[in-house]
Amino acid sequence: MIERIWSGESKLYLLLLPLSWLYGLISGIRRLGYRTGFFRSWRAPLPIVVVGNLTAGGNGKTPVVIWLIENLQQKGIRVGVVSRGYGGKSASYPLVLDKNTTTQIAGDEPVLIFQRTGAPVAVAPDRTCAVKALLNQHDLDVIVTDDGLQHYALQRDIELVVVDGNRRFGNGWWLPAGPMRERIGRIASVNAVITNGGKAEQNEIPMVLKPGDAINLITGEQKPALALPNVVAMAGIGHPPRFFKTLQDLDIQIQQKHAFADHQPYHQRLLSSLVSPEQTLLMTEKDAVKCRDFAQKNWWYLPVNAELPSSDAAALLNLIMAKISQYG
Known part of the structure; x- marks a missing residue:
């Protein structure tokens, strides 16, 4: 829902505009305060x-x-x-x-x-x-x-x-009506x-983000992600569809997709429930650092490089x- 609001597809953002104006006012005052030395x-x-x-x-x-x-x-x-x-x-x-x-x-x-x-x-x-x-x-x-x-x-x-x-920049509005922390004009001042x-x-x-070989969380073994059997994909990042699109671009047939909130903590029972022993759980590297201590032998991650x-x-x-x- 929040993606549809921030993209402008849903007009519900209009209800949030007063909060966005308040956000913009406060952030603008803060930035002005630092620029003036206050x-x-x-x-x-x-x-x-x-x-x-x-x-x-x-x-x-x-x-x-x-x-x-x-x-x-x-x-x-x-x-x-x-x-x-x-x-x-x-x-x-x-x-x-x-x-x-x-x-x-x-x-x-x-x-x-x-x-x-x-x-x-x-x-x-x-x-x-x-x-x-x-x-x-x-x-x-x-x-x-x-x-x-x-x-x-x-x-x-x-x-x-x-x-x-x-x-x-979505619909261009400040949080929470849109995705903006600052207005688009701020971009003119960056390097x-x-x-x-x-x-x-x-x-x-x-x-572009180029994926490397998939890496096993337990053994460190590396192999092309396309060689992994029965892939179930999961991602707990800011925009999970990007990871799923990366796998699709590699021609990986994804049996199931599971999107989690950014920075979400994991536990073994939750992730083990996503796959059977015959399936492969493939995740992002950001997910992998959170679950190495309780990883299973059929859990892999896909590193990417800018x-x-x-x-x-x-x-x-x-x-x-x-x-x-x-x-x-």
């Missing part, structure tokens, strides 16, 4: 790169964060990551992740980033505290914030916005717009490298 913000002693959204819901932001980290690491750059840690419930913040940190404590996306890249990761509702915690423990050259475009208490040097190329799927518009960087045109990729990395050089 609210205090903090500048870190190293470059801050924000990867964020103008809309709520999954746009492919985390794969972009991973892409940035891995490409910068290949250049010898020491990268740290900060995140809000949605879905996690730590007893205290800031929390710097280690190999024993669970998704229940830190949230799924920070754990996924930490496991994929090995980069230092810290989570906290106040991202300034997360940055300071990282700097207390690590020598870093740059920090990437996973989300946080609207977290103006932390000053930033580079802003990258990820846009869903198919859904774009780059990365468009995930669909058709990139002028001055936007096209991106791919950008080489010229655009080089330009983005050069922009960040130049900013690192400015900080010395």
Whole structure:
């Protein structure tokens, strides 16, 4: 239902417009307060790169964060990551992740980033505290914030916005009548717009998510997803249909699809009920980090990697490298 409202297919958004106007007023006052110095913000002693959204819901932001980290690491750059840690419930913040940190404590996306890249990761509702915690423990050259475009208490040097190329900006209204956290005009002030799927518009960087081989949660065995028998697909991400479409593009015959809420916690009984022993449960990597401790032998996940045109990729990395050089 919320997708139909936000896309403009349902006129029920009209009933929510008063709340949207209030949301827009409050967010506009906050941003103005930071721009004028009425609210205090903090500048870190190293470059801050924000990867964020103008809309709520999954746009492919985390794969972009991973892409940035891995490409910068290949250049010898020491990268740290900060995140809000949605879905996690730590007893205290800031929390710097280690190999024993669970998704229940830190949230799924920070754990996924930490496991994929090995980069230092810290989570906290106040991202300034997360940055300071990282700097207390690590020598870093740059920090990437996973989300946080609207977290103006932390000053930033580079802003990258990820846009869903198919859904774009929906009906264009603020939450809750529409998907917008900020109005579309905000996009004019960011350094780059990365468009995930669909058709990139002028001055936007096209991106595609390329799936790798499927990986078994228990053994780590890898094989083409097309070789998996009797696939039941599940996804607990911001926009599950994107994952199902990826499987269909691989010509995988899906016997059943199960969509869950973003950041939803799982337990063994719930997921085991989705498949028989003869079937294969295929999930996203973001789902996999939440259920490795109780995984079954017929559970697999499909990692995806962001791919950008080489010229655009080089330009983005050069922009960040130049900013690192400015900080010395």
